[in-house]
Amino acid sequence: MKKVAVVGVGETKFSGPQTKTEVELFGEAATEAIEESNLKPKDIKALFIGNALGDFEEGQGMLQAYAAENIGCLYVPANRYEGACASASMAVRDAFMWVASGYYDIVVAGGVERAATMGTGLATRTFAMFSDARYEYPAGVTFPAVFAMLTYLYADTYKIPLQKLREQMAKVTIQSYRHGSINPRAQFFGKNADMTVEKVLGSFVVCTPLTLHDCCPFSDGAAAVVLASEEVAKKLTKKPVYITGIGQASCGPLINQKEFLPRIRAREISSQQAYKMAGRTPKDIDLCELHDCFSIASLIAAESLGFFDYGKAGDAWEKGEADIGGKIAVNPSGGLKSKGHPIGATGAGQVYEIAKQLRGEVEAGRQVPNAKTGMTDTLGGDGGTLVNMIFERGW
Amino acid sequence: MEQKLYFKDYNEALKQNKILGLKCRACGGITVPPKMACRQCGSPDMDVIEVKSNGKIKTFTTVFVGAEGRESEVPYVIVIVELEEGPWIMGNLEGIDPKTASMELIGKKVKMGNKVFPGDKYSAGESVRPLFSLVN
DSSP, rough: OOEEEEEEEEOOBBBOOSSOOHHHHHHHHHHHHHHHHHHOGGGOEEEEEEOOSHHTTOOOHHHHHHHHHHTOOTTOEEEEEEEEEEEHHHHHHHHHHHHHHHHHEEEEEEEEEEEEGHHHHHHHHHHGSSSSSTTTTTTTOOHHHHHHHHHHHHHHHEEEEEHHHHHHHHHHHHHHHHHHHHHHHHHTTTSTTTHHHHHHHOOOEEETTTGGGGOOOOOOOEEEEEEEEEHHHHHHSSSSSEEEEEEEEEOOGGGGTTTTTOOOHHHHHHHHHHHHHHTTTTOOOOOOOOOSSSSHHHHHHHHHSSSSTTOOHHHHHHHHHTTTTSSEETTTTHHHHHHHTTTTTTTHHHHHHHHHHHOOOGGGGOOOOTOOOOEEEEETTTTTTEEEEEEEEOO | OOSOHHHHHHHHHHTTEEEEEEEEEOOEEEESSSSSTTTTOOOEEEEEEEEEEOEEOOOOOOOSSSOOOGGGGGGGGEEEEHHHHHHHHEEEESOOOGOOOOOOTTTTTEEEEEEEOOOOOSSSSOEEEEEEEOOO
16 A cells, blocks of 8 residues: 655635635635645546535535536546535545555545535534434434533533533633634634633523534535645655544444444544554544534544543543643644534545644644644544544655 | 335334334344344344333433424424333423423433424425323
């Protein structure tokens, strides 16, 4: 297997409802990534694009073919990935496989979504399509409801008083907002830096016990990365970011995960694959962009990834151990909660952040000092699809 | 190869307040809702059984923001119930004020009725939702 590097990254600003089409958004991100790689569209051998709900957002299916043509990548294979919120990470992982195999030397992977454009009603309905349509949706399950139920289950399982847990979750939100407020690409750039525990707990209730500020926003946006073989990467850039470990796992509906919840077993399996392949342990990871679609999701993810003991992640956030300068820097981009969550693009956005962090190219206030090893964690549905990747400096 | 128990039959049984499941001949594991293969060992060699519909609440939430087409249902309580024989199923809780639902519900015993979700333009027809109520 060949070594594979990220040689260029691109991203739109993540935002609320806006007027650019998905093809246009992806075009901006992909062209930025291709230009940063010192390449031309004709150099790209294939495209791998995450897009979960384009059919509902614009009435546009088969978006990948139009997106490829739009940026001047003519007559090359273009594949679409649908794994709910993990779509783009699936795309990046498959793109890695194709380059590692030696079949292609240069590919583009990424994703795009206009979830915010749908509005809350349709977005809530379509996101619920990632729960079980036959055995869960009839009861009216929504994505906030899934994580609300996991919150109570977490409190009950680890015997943490609900009020204490909610305050710890608010600390997660506050940290995410602080980092996102100084990330120009973040949906909440310039906003929410003064958030307090009281404001989080006092905002309107979406699904008990989750309030608005426990939840990520609906977002529009796109992100893309260029992957190249080691041989090609060395010619293109002095700072190749190597993908050294990958993992992916699937699981059935939430109710079928009963032996493990609130742990997400697919994440444990996926991340262990990535650690083993990279020859790394959680202690080696300097920063992680993890899937914080809800504040409780950060705690659950950080534990399954091995950064903190089960039931103890909330304590870690309170002590600053999950912040820059702590044990592990979690979501210095602001994460899904503050950078935003254009679901089919989110995983590529995480890779964008890790590459920029390892190169030392982000704003001073959220740069992880001397970051050498980064990790992404992307969750699709309620544990149905998990993808983890580990990235390391190639210089 | 045909599946031993399909959604359609499981759904029809729910209308009679019955829960159908599958018992594995290889490992004895019980699978609810229907699947092709045993959730424990992966064997397709299973028999259709009726499992007891009573259980206890594992977790819950009161929903205040509903999906498109279901806005009029809020607030409503979703529960995940652990059935006496082990499987977890998702349904709604009736008989309490949704705004008063608290963690005291966890561990409470429930019995099952049902209510038909008529479906929407995306759902390929109706599905029955288990409708639980507290057992005093």
